[in-house]
Amino acid sequence: MSTVVEMLNVTKTFGEGSSIVKALDGVDIRIEKGEFVAIVGASGSGKSTMMNLIGCLDRPTTGLVKVAGEDLSNLNDKKLTSLRNYAIGFVFQSFFLLPKTDALDNVATPLFYRGVPAKEARKKAMEMLSKLGMADRYTHQSTELSGGQQQRVAIARALVTQPSLILADEPTGALDSTTGKQVMDLFENLNREGITIVLITHDLEIAKRAKRRITLKDGKIINDERGAA
Amino acid sequence: MNILIAARLAFSRILATKTRSGLTMLGIIIGVMSLIALVSVAQGATSGIQDQFKGLGARNLNITGTTSTSLTIDDAREIEKEPGIEIVSETVSGRATLSSNQASTRAQIVGVDSDYKSVVDPDIFVGSFLPDVETASDARLIVLSTTLATDLELDAFSIGSTIAVGSTEFTIVGILDDADGFGTRGTAYIPLETAFKYVAVPPYLSSITVQTINEEIVPEVTANLTALLKARHNITGEREADFVITDASQLLDAIGTVQQFLSLLLGGIASISLVVGGIGIMNIMLVSVRERTREIGIRRAIGAQQSQILTQFLIEAIVLSLVGGIIGVIIGEIVAYFLAQLGEWNFVLSPSMILASLGFSMFVGVVFGVWPARTASKLKPVEALRFE
Ligand SMILES: Nc1ncnc2c1ncn2[C@@H]1O[C@H](COP(=O)(O)OP(=O)(O)OP(=O)(O)O)[C@@H](O)[C@H]1O
Ligand SMILES: [Mg+2]
Numbered sequence: 001m002s003t004v005v006e007m008l009n010v011t012k013t014f015g016e017g018s019s020i021v022k023a024l025d026g027v028d029i030r031i032e033k034g035e036f037v038a039i040v041g042a043s044g045s046g047k048s049t050m051m052n053l054i055g056c057l058d059r060p061t062t063g064l065v066k067v068a069g070e071d072l073s074n075l076n077d078k079k080l081t082s083l084r085n086y087a088i089g090f091v092f093q094s095f096f097l098l099p100k101t102d103a104l105d106n107v108a109t110p111l112f113y114r115g116v117p118a119k120e121a122r123k124k125a126m127e128m129l130s131k132l133g134m135a136d137r138y139t140h141q142s143t144e145l146s147g148g149q150q151q152r153v154a155i156a157r158a159l160v161t162q163p164s165l166i167l168a169d170e171p172t173g174a175l176d177s178t179t180g181k182q183v184m185d186l187f188e189n190l191n192r193e194g195i196t197i198v199l200i201t202h203d204l205e206i207a208k209r210a211k212r213r214i215t216l217k218d219g220k221i222i223n224d225e226r227g228a229a
Numbered sequence: 230m231n232i233l234i235a236a237r238l239a240f241s242r243i244l245a246t247k248t249r250s251g252l253t254m255l256g257i258i259i260g261v262m263s264l265i266a267l268v269s270v271a272q273g274a275t276s277g278i279q280d281q282f283k284g285l286g287a288r289n290l291n292i293t294g295t296t297s298t299s300l301t302i303d304d305a306r307e308i309e310k311e312p313g314i315e316i317v318s319e320t321v322s323g324r325a326t327l328s329s330n331q332a333s334t335r336a337q338i339v340g341v342d343s344d345y346k347s348v349v350d351p352d353i354f355v356g357s358f359l360p361d362v363e364t365a366s367d368a369r370l371i372v373l374s375t376t377l378a379t380d381l382e383l384d385a386f387s388i389g390s391t392i393a394v395g396s397t398e399f400t401i402v403g404i405l406d407d408a409d410g411f412g413t414r415g416t417a418y419i420p421l422e423t424a425f426k427y428v429a430v431p432p433y434l435s436s437i438t439v440q441t442i443n444e445e446i447v448p449e450v451t452a453n454l455t456a457l458l459k460a461r462h463n464i465t466g467e468r469e470a471d472f473v474i475t476d477a478s479q480l481l482d483a484i485g486t487v488q489q490f491l492s493l494l495l496g497g498i499a500s501i502s503l504v505v506g507g508i509g510i511m512n513i514m515l516v517s518v519r520e521r522t523r524e525i526g527i528r529r530a531i532g533a534q535q536s537q538i539l540t541q542f543l544i545e546a547i548v549l550s551l552v553g554g555i556i557g558v559i560i561g562e563i564v565a566y567f568l569a570q571l572g573e574w575n576f577v578l579s580p581s582m583i584l585a586s587l588g589f590s591m592f593v594g595v596v597f598g599v600w601p602a603r604t605a606s607k608l609k610p611v612e613a614l615r616f617e
Binding site: 052055057058077078081082084085086090092096098099100101109110112113114118157161 | 233524614
């Protein structure tokens with residue numbers, strides 16, 4: 001098994017002097033290929049901070065963060081951006097589809113940024129939309145889609161680059177429970193196909209469906225359990 | 230992401246936000262429109278004048294004396310012997326009172342020889358110009374300008390009737406058309422020999438007009454004649470000559486300078502409005518970057534490089550200013566066309582002017598798009614994503 005994410009004694013602080021906040025405080029984890037990990041914790045416990053590090057959106061204050069074998073501290077903005085494009089598929093709570101852009105181009109955009117010719121990128125995007133049952137909506141913009149449909153398009157966009165892992169921050173947070181369950185079914189299926197998934201959630205019911213749960217409190221890992229709960 | 234996709238993105242955004250894009254472009258549209266319209270006015274108006282002066286003959290040289298006794302008939306005889314010269318025409322002038330039965334007025338009386346007609350080609354309103362007359366004859370014939378004829382309360386039927394120059398009776402043979410009036414207003418023409426009897430003193434001439442065999446030779450002939458006359462008038466060294474030689478090219482040059490100056494002045498004014506238009510684009514783009522902070526965050530998260538965000542926003546600014554420029558050119562040319570109709574000059578569609586306007590508006594787009602685009606590209610992905 002290859003390691004997708006590795007964190008060694010990671011701290012992340014915000015601000016300075018008396019107003020300093022330790023969002024992460026000595027975190028060590030390894031996430032292997034094919035895992036399905038849920039990160040849980042109270043509000044302000046450091047979940048999003050950890051996700052930003054795993055997602056190569058930020059660098060740690062101290063400690064080592066390795067994603068797909070690359071040490072983030074050694075990478076400049078350009079390399080960090082490439083790493084996001086190649087290694088990470090983001091799924092956000094509020095979907096974050098691009099405005100004034102149809103579903104097809106939303107999914108194709110990560111490939112555009114990679115320099116894949118438009119025709120080929122759209123072909124791959126179409127395949128991914130089909131896989132998620134959204135082929136008939138490819139001309140729709142986000143304003144013309146339901147929440148569940150938007151999240152499917154967003155997941156297609158995350159998958160189209162064949163990333164090392166899918167990183168989902170509260171992916172069901174803006175959906176009703178039925179649609180939320182469908183999205184979780186989708187993640188389970190994808191994980192069964194071998195795709196690594198890290199998801200952040202408040203919801204313990206959702207977390208139970210992951211194969212591993214990491215609990216954060218005040219920037220520290222207080223629990224790391226494997227197997228279905 | 231290639232430029233094509235960025236351009237497509239820019240176009241679809243402009244179409245999706247028509248009102249705002251229209252308002253954003255307004256400054257550029259007005260700027261380019263006024264640039265095109267004003268420069269066309271400057272060029273149209275002056276090219277009309279230039280055409281009129283070209284008609285006066287680019288082959289002609291005019292020699293005038295600085296005093297009434299500077300030039301003589303002998304000077305003219307010698308000039309005729311110079312190479313490259315086709316026609317030499319002599320004129321004298323004096324002032325006299327003209328009286329018809331109805332009115333009288335002081336006027337400039339110009340005595341012209343028989344070559345004058347072919348050199349100057351005066352426009353006749355009615356009748357004819359002075360006929361060729363025998364040397365040393367006493368042909369008391371006169372041609373009046375329309376202005377003079379009007380002053381003397383004469384009409385088109387006055388051809389063949391007489392008026393008095395001083396106390397001598399002259400027969401009117403023609404009235405000139407002053408419309409393109411070049412120094413003919415208020416002037417009457419009589420034969421040279423006659424003029425020597427009544428209004429001028431021989432052998433002195435007031436001017437000599439020379440027609441060269443072609444346009445190219447004019448500067449050379451000017452130099453020759455200057456040397457010849459200086460020698461004949463014993464003017465050596467630093468002493469100032471007692472004659473002045475002018476040709477149409479100097480006049481045309483002067484008009485050209487005026488045209489250039491007018492174009493630059495009006496173009497400059499219009500360019501200022503283009504720059505103001507550019508500032509408008511910058512303002513809206515900066516607002517737009519703020520509004521789209523989250524979109525930029527998403528793009529950065531899924532793999533857009535800083536340079537790609539920069540390109541996207543820069544192209545958006547360029548497309549805005551270029552589309553504004555194209556609309557401005559179209560409206561500007563329409564306005565220029567109607568102004569040309571009004572001002573009765575030729576409407577000329579100048580491709581170089583259009584290209585320059587579009588190039589300039591693109592340049593404005595780049596200059597004023599860079600800052601917003603840089604701002605967009607420098608946003609931190611994490612913070613941009615958190616932005617509400
Ligand atoms: N950019 C920042 N500047 C200052 N402090 C920050 C910043 N980002 C996070 N923090 C602080 O770090 C701590 C952890 O924040 P984080 O967003 O990771 O929590 P979270 O677990 O995601 O909470 P939630 O469940 O509410 O999203 C909090 O105390 C927060 O105030
Ligand atoms: Mg959070």
